[in-house]
Amino acid sequence: MREITYAEAVREAMSEKMREDQDVFILGEDIGVYGGAFGVTRGMIEEFGPERVRNTPISESGIAGAAVGSALTGMRPILELQFSDFITIATDQIINQAAKIRYMYGGKGKVPMVLRTPAGSGTGAAAQHSQSLEVWMAHIPGLKVIQPSNAYDAKGLLISAIEDDNPVIFYEHKLLYGMKAEVPEGLYRVPIGQADIKREGKDVTVVATAIMVPKALQAAETLAKEGIQVEVIDPRTLVPLDEQTIISSVSKTGRLVVVHESVKRAGYGAEIASMIAESEAFDYLDAPIQRLGGKAVPIPYNPELEKHAVPQVEDIIQAVHATLNREGA
């Protein structure tokens, strides 16, 4: 099958849905001829025109609200925020409005919108352009939260997200944009709420998200050479979370390492680790759960510092070793 990049997969999902459904449109800053800050919408305004690929003023809260209002009245907007850090300017509309409208209104009205936004460090853009705040959104009832780790999942999940009748926050990772995978043409769906076992193994479960999935797979590869069989699980969607897949895996392996790029303290890894600590898998745990996450620092500019601010393949390998060197509890 042909291979395309993650960015192309995201674009293709949007384009195919827009061809099919007139209610779907995109809005965001510089998504027109500029093609968006990361080139994801490149070429789309040429196909769909400026009404449906709608360049906006620099007004994150205004355009988020416009997305909410248009969704509430029958459109299916896709809002591109240039950097996920800018959710901080749009949070009222996302979490006080979009997430709560249906509930506050007693089950009437719906807000079928997708907020797509690139997250993560590794591009030298420093503290205000490199955050991973997905746990904020995962904490808010009424939202769904998606973090695809490869091009195939990105396309299939984005199609599901666009078809979903709820506000969906769709995190893209900047360092994944250029990575290729086999991606079918045409509409297909990856279900929201289904984790994916990216690699099977019996010795230790590594739950990784977004850019940490390829890193975990790389770590697993190295560890396999030492005879350690790592099972790598990608939740793919944080809300809803496919708890069962993770519980089953940990019940089998008895060991869990959770890894994400986002700051470790109060990151989503804490939810996964706690969920396991509360579940029936607890009784199968042979070692303390290990969480890996970003250090408690803003992302620095210097490339070496930047790299060390978030987990690397080596850290995952080390964590796996550490958990295996533990006697059963």
Added chain:
Amino acid sequence: MREITYAEAVREAMSEKMREDQDVFILGEDIGVYGGAFGVTRGMIEEFGPERVRNTPISESGIAGAAVGSALTGMRPILELQFSDFITIATDQIINQAAKIRYMYGGKGKVPMVLRTPAGSGTGAAAQHSQSLEVWMAHIPGLKVIQPSNAYDAKGLLISAIEDDNPVIFYEHKLLYGMKAEVPEGLYRVPIGQADIKREGKDVTVVATAIMVPKALQAAETLAKEGIQVEVIDPRTLVPLDEQTIISSVSKTGRLVVVHESVKRAGYGAEIASMIAESEAFDYLDAPIQRLGGKAVPIPYNPELEKHAVPQVEDIIQAVHATLNREGA
């Protein structure tokens, strides 16, 4: 010793610091003759005048930025946000600016500000005025996060917060405002980063925050009658977190229940539970950790529904029973 309410304690901390230090001032919506949405600043404009008790337009992002800018240039602002839900409008200034400035500037500049804001449900104010989003702030490096559960702690912690050279988010709970405790006159400090054992016990550790502290104490009282000795720990400050006090307690009791009002999913309880699951206390755990938190719903208006959306005394009692009925793992 005289007893005063939590709201009075907060006011006294501000007033005493303002008498002592000309750089301290308050800004916020309706904090003047109105006395603030919850009456916390009542009487202060009469003493300190409108320059230092500065009524603002309804512009959360603007006034948060004004606080940041004034702190960066030598003042020590206290920003009152009327409801903690409105942090959603000020998050850029709080987390992209205040929290990161010093780091981004390579250790130069400081932002000694306190953001005081009432959180929590129980007042019938419904979904947009009842949230507990403290975990958002706890996830952000560069901030300190405080959640006092009684009048004594509120005053002592607020004084510490005002004297701290960093941005501090100070969560007050609406239902605690009217509760009284013995509070000394004059300046005293409760250190930031020191948990408090509100009740000693040997059978199970309950870590509770804010309004859940009095509820946990009530549960402990009831359980004591059954011969169950609950240790109730109030972290008081989420960042920095006094991990050691919690680890020691759990190592002693072997059982942990974490309870907060905030939505359970990806709430701060997940951080506490995971921290324990990773710590040396793991080996002492005799039962899975139990987390109690708000249900995954926006806070509803109806008083009965509202009550059931967040943990109640009964739920804590049940969780303690459940954890005690478990065999050692």
Added chain:
Amino acid sequence: MNKQVELPKAFSKERLLELAHQMWLIRYFDEKVDEFFARGLIHGTTHLCVGQEATAAGACAVLNEQDKITSTHRGHGHCIAKGADVNRMMAELFARETGYCKGKGGSMHIADVDRGNLGANGIVGGGIPIAVGSALTAKMKNLDYVTLCFFGDGASNEGSFHEGINLASVWNLPVIFFCENNQYGMSGSVKEMTNIENIGDRAAAYGIPGIVVEGNDLFAVIEATQEALERARNGGGPTLIEAKTYRWKGHSKSDAKKYRTKEEERFWRTEKDPLVFMANRLIEAGLTDEQEWENIRLQAKEEIEAAVRYAEASPQPSLDSLETDVYA
């Protein structure tokens, strides 16, 4: 702003009396809510629009059923004026299952999306960009409706006001930004919170027309809104209307009103009551008399009593409903 406008020609006598009835409904609804609050029989908080009946009624009077509104925390009047059933509104305030939001929303979140009320909003200014989005739908789907966005003088200092109006302007959307300037936010006087005479003048910052109107004169409000509505329907884009009015009551339940004088309150209550103004105009024009007017008033009053009975007789929502309606 102070000239006396003509009675709206397009409005029959019946329609005008209907509006009188509506304004009385609004007044009595909020008077009743006030009473029940004071007696501790309603929970939460509430923001009453007594004294502001003419802005709600006048602005909505020219809208049709397809047109939409976004409302505010002080939204009971907008809601009634957009045609809501006072029974279900009152039931919502009583947190009953029969309420507009099944008891989940309360005063600040009453909505009736199907009939064009996109909802009250607890976030000051929060509804402004949402109204823009609604107008965007109309434009993109080629629908004929106009969206009218209510907000207060206080909200005009929020970033959402600026961003929302700028968006609507550059996209030339069919939306009316309707500012009810009741002189105060919670306590902050518009004179201290802005440095300009008229909020309507802010329209110039977006290249759209701004109109300042006497908000307690129903007919002036109708005239201004009609003009804006026609512009919007004809592709002329947004208008900012500022209607000067006054809230008689405190901001919300516990308000000592120290930020304003008793004299000022008395002036607005006695000299500028929108209902007295309307009665005088209609009687003057021979369209009603004191007896009929009194009947209308009593009729509205009784409907509100009935709404209370309806609400009180309605069931509480079941606990099972706590976790429903989160997702569609």
Added chain:
Amino acid sequence: MNKQVELPKAFSKERLLELAHQMWLIRYFDEKVDEFFARGLIHGTTHLCVGQEATAAGACAVLNEQDKITSTHRGHGHCIAKGADVNRMMAELFARETGYCKGKGGSMHIADVDRGNLGANGIVGGGIPIAVGSALTAKMKNLDYVTLCFFGDGASNEGSFHEGINLASVWNLPVIFFCENNQYGMSGSVKEMTNIENIGDRAAAYGIPGIVVEGNDLFAVIEATQEALERARNGGGPTLIEAKTYRWKGHSKSDAKKYRTKEEERFWRTEKDPLVFMANRLIEAGLTDEQEWENIRLQAKEEIEAAVRYAEASPQPSLDSLETDVYA
């Protein structure tokens, strides 16, 4: 806006030539950064202000050492104009320990708080309320400094613009809002993103003076800023200045510039170069000649080469520094 302003009387010949030198420094600094970026030797992203030298230099020319600025993502010019050391700036772009931020901040976060540069900002509009806060300090502490807040045309559509200026206006603060209208945001043309002729006209929405000025004319910028500065120092409150200019380069590293025409670019480069304009004026006035001007240019060029050498010779920050500087 198009009248030719007088050379500023308060400025000696030496001072004017110093400004010429500064403008050349700005130009060569950013040209050099561009080159190093293209060669992959600088990391991250950067926003160059080549073509906009007169706004940075002119606005800062009237400020004293105590006065403060807030800057933007496109901030190298502001930084140099406020007196920064180009060595330490370049070292920061090279992510070295000797950089202004010890390599932690990079292009978008250079600050020099002690000398009144409160920092560049990666958030469009983010610096506006911060400038207001800085001005508030001046007022509350009775300090004599004025804060000048740089931002772009794109930023003027952010809520922070509206909230910040309104606050400064009602508090009558000593602050100058200085909008560098370079015609585009990232790609969005100001003509499509606002519906008005001049961003300066938005001042009226806050009851403050608005000035629109030719941004590539150093002397016009100086005159306008001087007027605003005096107003601020004398308790007259804020001013909004809009300076029309143009960025020669793309928005940031990868910009095909499809949103504008080659002709437009050529026009600004050839007809409106702020350095050519300045040279002509000074030579015309007999304050310099071509030889001297050329020497100034070469001197600046060499300083930038030296800055590169300084940066390249500087050490990388140690890994230990990763976790320091988070808290004070």
